[in-house]
Amino acid sequence: MTISSEFPVEGTCGGMALCASCQVYVLSDHDLGERKEAEEAMLAEAFHVKENSRLGCQIYLTGDLEGLVVKLAPSEDDDEESDW
Numbered sequence: 001m002t003i004s005s006e007f008p009v010e011g012t013c014g015g016m017a018l019c020a021s022c023q024v025y026v027l028s029d030h031d032l033g034e035r036k037e038a039e040e041a042m043l044a045e046a047f048h049v050k051e052n053s054r055l056g057c058q059i060y061l062t063g064d065l066e067g068l069v070v071k072l073a074p075s076e077d078d079d080e081e082s083d084w
């Protein structure tokens with residue numbers, strides 16, 4: 001999702017669920033399914049994690065996600081959420 005949407009995220013690991021630089025907060029009511037083990041493990045070590053946190057690189061856009069609303073989580077060096 002973060003790659004195809006051209007969000008300003010580092011995506012340091014290239015979408016392997018190894019860096020959490022693509023963390024987003026899911027604001028809409030879409031069912032993204034359960035987090036897979038790798039995503040869960042990465043978020044357990046990430047900063048600023050909330051209940052609605054997901055790794056953007058692990059969200060695969062389909063027609064079912066029409067209208068999905070997310071907000072980028074702050075980076076580990078930043079305390080402010082972006083407006084994206």
Ligand code: FES
Pocket residue numbers: 010011012013014015016017018019020021022023042055056057058
């Ligand atoms: S790009 Fe590294 S976890 Fe998503």
